[in-house]
Amino acid sequence: MHLSSAIEDLVKTRSLLKHPFYQAWSKGELTLKDLQGYAKEYYYAAKSVPVVMETIRKNAPHTLTQIQRETFAKNAREEVEHIELWERFASSLGITQDELNVYEPTQTVKDAVTLIVEQAELGFEEGVAAMYAFECELPAISESKISGLQKFYNLNSADAHAYFNEHMAEEKHLCFWRALLDHFGEEKYEDCLHTARGTVAAQNILLDGVIERYMPAMSCGCA
Template sequence: MTNHSTVSTAIDAKVAARAMLRHPFYQAWTEGRLSLDTLRDYARQYFHHVEAFPRAVSAVHSACPDRDGRRMLAENLAEEEGIEAGKQDHASLWMMFACGLGENEDAVRGQELNAETEALIETFRRLSRRSYASGLGALYAYESQFPGVATAKIEGLIERYGITDEPTLRFFRVHESADVEHSDVCRDLLDRLPQAERAEAIAAGDELAGALWNFLSGVETRVSIQ
């Protein structure tokens, strides 16, 4: 690689091959071909990833060698954890989404996880603790996709399922903008990585994109799509 910008560009290329919005499960959601029971099943599974995700951000933050980088990642973590006054942590926002679909908190928290859900959580945990470069690559592979995912989810919920109440949509509303900023932070930090660490960041981004794709496949194989 001859310049820093190729790090994020290379991860973007890896992600594009298995982008969440290209997955048949998400396409079926956008087209309104999933039942509400299927959305509830998805919501119960995905909650456990959302709840675990701040720990990955925290690991990347603690491993960051750059003071300015740590400050930016700390702001990301504060948003995830709802530390700012008047803000809710993102796991609580996801629970609001699940409950808006008709779930209850006990059912969501007590959900038996699919093997692919467990693998996603474990992959994020492992990559975020392996090294700073690895964790940063994984974080970027996730957060760079989510603004587009959030917009598509909002449109699908409103237009295909008639779900318009803001508490149910708030998780996605927040991530339409928050993850633009978060992915910009990750991109900036990736562009500062030493040459020797770039390949590891790219490989981690590729692996995490695969784990996200497999998570959706795990949900898809257990439900019927119209």
């Protein structure tokens, strides 16, 4: 099995769409405060993705072609631009930039983001696997989120949808990661799967952190 396919199968077993927070989102069970809390917590993660990309770039082998390097640089720039798109989403929920800037995320969220960054630090191949695991479900997740925002929360503005619309078109990034993954040597196969597994676990933990602070009844199983 191709490494990219193995990672996709792994992601499906811990799909974020199965997480209680996203389940509540898709059923219209979140309050505005819940959405605002999520937007503020996830801002910490959105700002960290360019850090992951820079870590991967530093570990890139000299064997990468010029086209691959240019594509990577373009993707990295887009990850920086995504931060502004997330700020627009937060604004659509009534969150000011000052609120985002001073917000202190939960330790659980901080630890989850640190874990993702640490996966990328293990090596170039591991970093690519981490980013593929991080991104491969984003089109489906983004489509689900937009549907929920429209159906249940009356959030239909361009600002509310911009970040998610961008990630519904994530295929160009995914193709790049797949092309790299499926040419890695067999000796890196298990290491990359281990890294992908850690990344998916961290993404789930991040959502756990949102629930802990904003939906404690769900966290303890009392809801």
